[in-house]
Amino acid sequence: MSATDLVTAELTITGRITTASNATFLGAIGDVVVVYKPRAGESPLWDFPSGTLAQREVAAYLVSQTLGWGVVPQTWLRDGPLGEGMVQLWQEPDPDHSAVDVVASDDVPEAGWKHVLEGEDERGRLVTLVHEDSPALRRMAVFDALVNNADRKGGHILAMTDGHRYGVDHGLTFHPEHKLRTILWGWVGEALSAEELDGIDRVSEGLDGELGRDLAELLGAEEIGALAARCARLRSVGRFPAPAGEMSPVPWPLF
Known part of the structure; x- marks a missing residue:
């Protein structure tokens, strides 16, 4: 299906994703399965302007594309049965694998995983939040730092x-x-790779060109300026950031 058809062809709702905090639907455009989040179904938030979540999702996709890492599935704005909203290509994950897990603290994997935090389960047993130590998740952590992601749950x-x-x-x-809340804290203080630094440079340069023009249709000038500042700061420090400020560094719930 062409890019034009994805915007203009009929979008039909086939189900609702009830675990989402905002109105989120499973839909179809022809034989293409999509996620549809109408702007009208967004819950009001105290710290984000009302009715702006859909364009932030599209802006995140544009940054992902500029990085060149494919972190975010194809995402766009279009009209639908419940009005304009965000539409994203549905992705079917591996049901037998998770990149993030909570395990008993005496059973933390020795290799290939990063320790994030410890806590207690409902029975008072010590448990540990872990995530993969993989290039793909490293790139996602860099992406989150750039876009200032306030809600990187395990289920995301x-x-x-x-x-x-x-x-x-x-x-x-x-x-x-600063709003960075994520479960991907396993690399705090580690040096960014050359590939990761090159990605940050592509975003910085893009803000002076096509990326900047496209984001101006979706975000405010202050938000774009803050993105540029985060790029410059992360590039200058050259290391994964650590939690900062008094707010919780992780979202809740974690999944």
């Missing part, structure tokens, strides 16, 4: 059968104030 990471990792649900992004 889709582990695909081919090893790719998609990030979804990016409505709480691009706030001009």
Whole structure:
């Protein structure tokens, strides 16, 4: 199906994703399965302007495309049965694998995983939040730092059968104030790779060109300026950021 058809062909609702905090529907455009989040179904938030989550999702996709890492599935704005909203290509994750897990603290994997935090389960047993130590998740963590993702839950990471990792649900992004809340803290203080630094440079340069023009249709000038500042700061420091400020560094719930 062409890009034009994805915007103009009829979108039909086939189901509702009831675990989402905002109105989120499974839909179809012809034989293409999509996620549809109408702007009218967005819940009001105290710290983000009302009715802006859909365009933030599209802005996150544009940054992902500029990075060149395919973190975010194809996402666009269009009209639908419940009005204009965000539409995203549906991705079917591997049902037998998760990139993030909570395990008993005495059973933390020795290799290939990063420790994030410890806590207690409902029975008072010590448990540990872990995530993969993989290039795909490293790139997602860099992406989250750039877009200032305030809601990187474990369930927002889709582990695909081919090893790719998609990030979804990016409505709480691009706030001009520090809002980074994520479960991907396993690399705090580690040096960014040359590939990761090159990606940051592509975003910085893009803000002076096509990316900047496209984001201006979706975000405010202050938000775009804050994105540029985050790029410059992350590039200058050259390391994965650490939690900052008094707010919780992780979203709740974690999944």
